[in-house]
Amino acid sequence: xxxxxxxxxxxxxxxxxxxxxxxxxxxxxxxxxxxxxxxxxxxxxxxxxxxxxxxxxxxxxxxxxxxxxxxxxxxxxxxxxxxxxxxxxxxxxxxxxxxxxxxxxxxxxxxxxxxxxxxxxxxxxxxxxxxxxxxxxxxxxxxxxxxxxxxxxxxxxxxxxxxxxxxxxxxxxxxxxxxxxxxxxxxxxxxxxxxxxxxxxxxxxxxxxxxxxxxxxxxxxxxxxxxxxxxxxxxxxxxxxxxxxxxxxxxxxxxxxxxxxxxxxxxxxxxxxxxxxxxxxxxxxxxxxx
Amino acid sequence: xxxxxxxxxxxxxxxxxxxxxxxxxxxxxxxxxxxxxxxxxxxxxxxxxxxxxxxxxxxxxxxxxxxxxxxxxxxxxxxxxxxxxxxxxxxxxxxxxxxxxxxxxxxxxxxxxxxxxxxxxxxxxxxxxxxxxxxxxxxxxx
Ligand SMILES: Nc1ncnc2c1ncn2[C@@H]1O[C@H](COP(=O)(O)OP(=O)(O)O)[C@@H](O)[C@H]1O
Ligand SMILES: [Mg+2]
Numbered sequence: 437x438x439x440x441x442x443x444x445x446x447x448x449x450x451x452x453x454x455x456x457x458x459x460x461x462x463x464x465x466x467x468x469x470x471x472x473x474x475x476x477x478x479x480x481x482x483x484x485x486x487x488x489x490x491x492x493x494x495x496x497x498x499x500x501x502x503x504x505x506x507x508x509x510x511x512x513x514x515x516x517x518x519x520x521x522x523x524x525x526x527x528x529x530x531x532x533x534x535x536x537x538x539x540x541x542x543x544x545x546x547x548x549x550x551x552x553x554x555x556x557x558x559x560x561x562x563x564x565x566x567x568x569x570x571x572x573x574x575x576x577x578x579x580x581x582x583x584x585x586x587x588x589x590x591x592x593x594x595x596x597x598x599x600x601x602x603x604x605x606x607x608x609x610x611x612x613x614x615x616x617x618x619x620x621x622x623x624x625x626x627x628x629x630x631x632x633x634x635x636x637x638x639x640x641x642x643x644x645x646x647x648x649x650x651x652x653x654x655x656x657x658x659x660x661x662x663x664x665x666x667x668x669x670x671x672x673x674x675x676x677x678x679x680x681x682x683x684x685x686x687x688x689x690x691x692x693x694x695x696x697x698x699x700x701x702x703x704x705x706x707x708x709x710x711x712x713x714x715x716x717x718x719x720x721x722x723x724x725x726x
Numbered sequence: 727x728x729x730x731x732x733x734x735x736x737x738x739x740x741x742x743x744x745x746x747x748x749x750x751x752x753x754x755x756x757x758x759x760x761x762x763x764x765x766x767x768x769x770x771x772x773x774x775x776x777x778x779x780x781x782x783x784x785x786x787x788x789x790x791x792x793x794x795x796x797x798x799x800x801x802x803x804x805x806x807x808x809x810x811x812x813x814x815x816x817x818x819x820x821x822x823x824x825x826x827x828x829x830x831x832x833x834x835x836x837x838x839x840x841x842x843x844x845x846x847x848x849x850x851x852x853x854x855x856x857x858x859x860x861x862x863x864x865x866x867x868x
Contacts, residue, residue, distance in 0.1 A: 473763070522759075523742060523752050615747040615783075647754055647772075649779040650835040678772040685773065686780075686841035687827050 441560055442547065443540075444493035450543055451485055457539035458485075465531055472522065480515055480532075487511055497564045500571065512572045520579035529576045533569040537562065598629040605706045606635045606668075607699065611644030614652045623659040630668045637706040638663050641699045643674030653688040660693050669709065671695070673702035734806070734864075737798040744782050744811070745791040753782045753794050760796050760807055764867060774807060774865050777845040780838035781811045781861050787832060789813025789859050799864065806847070806866040814858040821851055 447454060458481055487508045494504040512533070519529045541558050548554040599607045608626045630638055640659065645652060660670040673696040675683075683690075696702040707713055742756055743749050757778040761771040778794070785792045792813030799808045818824045825843065830836035839861075843849040848864040 523740075523756050525741075613751050615750055647775055647779050649776050649783070650837045650841060651779075651783060654835050678769045681769055682772050682776045682845065685844045686776065687837045687844070688835065688841075 447489040461535045516575040517579040530573045607639040609641040639702045641674045671702040734799040734801040739797040744785045773845040777842035780842045785811045789815030808864045811861045817855040818853040
């Protein structure tokens, strides 16, 4: 027979002080909260205590596979997954659960005067928290693996298509980070396409590149130079104002490379260079006038 | 008499690994989130993240990998973000040269260190040949 535990009762009676002690404990261990707001952390802890209380109240602290633990596990899954994505370390994530031990056992010690009972409760509590902590660590590991492979995929995705905007005008919309060695491949694809299509203008659009640092600038400059050798002029578009300012401070000089705020502006410039222009047909221009 | 500048207090901190390209991406994202949380405006965020990107890449490429520490710091009158990049790589032989625009031992643009220095409010570099390098930068909230 399962010996009844006082843990659910205790959580119910002392939820607020448990929560306060637990938050304090996590703050002391440190490193937890940089990437998560106090309010968010508080809510997660509160939810956890509530679900833990419900699960333990319906008995069976040993068998985490029984359905009353489902909601606790769900919460831990969401905590572990979001933290994996936020870049927490495995220790930090497991600490979320393990740090509950001290406040919980402190409470038990205050509530239970009988040594034998106390020992039994603490033992059961330890086993329970250890299992939950390990479960969290496992979920974290899985989520972290997925995050990493997704990031690698994001970098691979940089192999964006080269688009033929008009005869002789190519566009390369870059999306993603330019950290991997793949960047080289993407740029080479552009150069190959220039040769294949005999294009004279290539627009490199960096609207989708979150950070333009000197490595990105170097890739761009190399590509522009190589394109020139193949007879194509490059226009760099999608340089947002904050990026323009930052590049100046970095000391990067794009030289005589034409830059435009948007792909549309760059396209217009490209057309002009090719001796073309977009105009409204005369009839509709008249119709638009009132 | 000169008063010793007060040491800012560390409010929170976190340490991230810099061992791969993916870590550099993560480091930038962490710095972006921290800068957002401190309510830096978009231009300031971009400057901080770009400086972090330069220094993280140096740690990985020149320093053979290391760590980045992100700290929220505060003194009596202001709050800021402090980033510390640390490695146990080869170290830098001539720091003043490394800080010159265009100096690179790796066929880079040679603008990472001097650029990061211009983008941040404070910049400190410690390096010892054969022991490693530590670069610390702070951006205060205006
Ligand atoms: N963490 C580091 N460890 C060793 N050497 C470094 C480190 N950071 C920078 N350096 C040296 O300083 C030089 C200048 O760095 P930087 O301005 O970022 O230019 P780049 O990275 O383009 O070479 C590097 O080429 C390298 O020789
Ligand atoms: Mg560099």
